[in-house]
Amino acid sequence: MQLHPLKLVTIVTEQIVRAQLVKKIMDLGVAGCTWSEAQGTGTRGARSDATGESNVRIEVVCSADLAEQILTMVSRNYFENYACIAWQSDVTVVRGARYA
Secondary structure (H helix, E strand, O other), X not given: OOEEEEEEXXXXXXXXXXXHHXXXXXHOOOOOOEEEEXXXXXXXXXXXXXXXXXXXXXXXXXXXXXXXXXXXXHHHHOOOOOOEEEEEEEEEEEOHHHOO
């Protein structure tokens, strides 16, 4: 088994921007992404808007270059106006060619 070093970009933000954000991430050229409901509390408090929507956690496995592009795009377009946090982690994956 061969493992490939890549990056995992994780973004937690408001559900209302999920579709737009996923499209922008895909437009950067990633192979795919995963999202799921997320709950928590932070500097903007717990998620309790009138629609009852939770936050969303978006994860992308990609190259270091794409990870930097994603984090730059998120910080420029979402940090100021939405509850949003983003980070990258080092990961090693099987079938890494699918993500690079």
